[in-house]
Amino acid sequence: MRQGLRLMAASAFFLLPLPLICAISISSKTVSPGDVVLVSVSGSAADGLRFGKKTLPLFPYNDGTKKCFAGVPFDAQESIEVSCGEEKVRLKLTVTAAKTEKLSIPAKENIDEAKAAAEHDRILKAIATVSGRKLWSGKFGKPVPGAVKTPFGVNRIVNGLPGGGHRGVDLGGASGEPVKSAAAGRVLYCEKTIASGNSIALDHGQGVVSVYFHLSSFNVKAGDSVEKGQVIGAVGSTGFSTGPHLHWGAYVFGVCVDPFAFVRKDFFYGYGKR
Numbered sequence: 644m645r646q647g648l649r650l651m652a653a654s655a656f657f658l659l660p661l662p663l664i665c666a667i668s669i670s671s672k673t674v675s676p677g678d679v680v681l682v683s684v685s686g687s688a689a690d691g692l693r694f695g696k697k698t699l700p701l702f703p704y705n706d707g708t709k710k711c712f713a714g715v716p717f718d719a720q721e722s723i724e725v726s727c728g729e730e731k732v733r734l735k736l737t738v739t740a741a742k743t744e745k746l747s748i749p750a751k752e753n754i755d756e757a758k759a760a761a762e763h764d765r766i767l768k769a770i771a772t773v774s775g776r777k778l779w780s781g782k783f784g785k786p787v788p789g790a791v792k793t794p795f796g797v798n799r800i801v802n803g804l805p806g807g808g809h810r811g812v813d814l815g816g817a818s819g820e821p822v823k824s825a826a827a828g829r830v831l832y833c834e835k836t837i838a839s840g841n842s843i844a845l846d847h848g849q850g851v852v853s854v855y856f857h858l859s860s861f862n863v864k865a866g867d868s869v870e871k872g873q874v875i876g877a878v879g880s881t882g883f884s885t886g887p888h889l890h891w892g893a894y895v896f897g898v899c900v901d902p903f904a905f906v907r908k909d910f911f912y913g914y915g916k917r
């Protein structure tokens with residue numbers, strides 16, 4: 644009888660489904676506008692994650708976790724809740740007042756506003772592209788060696804009117820200087836536009852995109868695969884620009900972030916080496 648009870652208890656133990664313990668781990672729990680975090684979820688069947696007001700797709704990794712990158716919007720004002728199923732984590736937000744920069748850009752005659760708006764929409768659509776495979780590894784590299792002229796997030800007053808926060812970094816460079824791909828990826832967009840001039844957007848996979856504006860020339864075309872450090876174009880002053888420089892930007896699921904977030908940190912450092 645005792646033996647039978649023990650057997651029953653043992654089989655009950657094995658037959659009962661183990662509760663799924665869902666856990667969220669995040670590369671940093673204190674963030675600032677423009678920051679990027681890597682979110683890792685284990686023990687959840689969910690394919691998506693809530694990050695603030697957005698739902699982001701999760702991608703399966705070899706260690707059994709699901710992960711995604713997430714961007715902190717540059718106009719974020721309050722702490723960000725990250726949740727997957729019942730599990731919730733809150734990120735502390737540190738905001739420092741953005742600097743203001745005044746610019747005067749000579750008015751261009753006969754601007755086709757409708758065309759400029761359509762081009763802008765096409766770029767935004769390209770930037771929001773999500774492809775499943777992560778195409779790069781390690782840190783991003785600076786596309787030109789020049790110093791930062793205007794950092795990310797600076798508030799701009801253009802010709803006396805509010806121009807919004809700077810959605811990238813402006814790097815110094817001479818006209819014709821080679822512009823290199825920050826990381827391996829695929830050319831999503833490569834076109835001449837009214838506002839951002841000759842523009843390139845690169846897809847690095849899993850929602851991460853980098854952009855290169857005001858180029859004088861292109862060395863790639865849409866659909867090309869590029870390696871890190873490959874010359875994709877040259878510095879210029881095309882579009883709304885006050886002189887030769889490179890506007891370099893990065894986006895995570897369409898949220899504009901500081902591209903240096905990917906230069907400072909290899910989010911997968913040590914991954915797969917355990």
Ligand SMILES: [Zn+2]
Nearest residue numbers: 811812813890
């Ligand atoms: Zn810029």
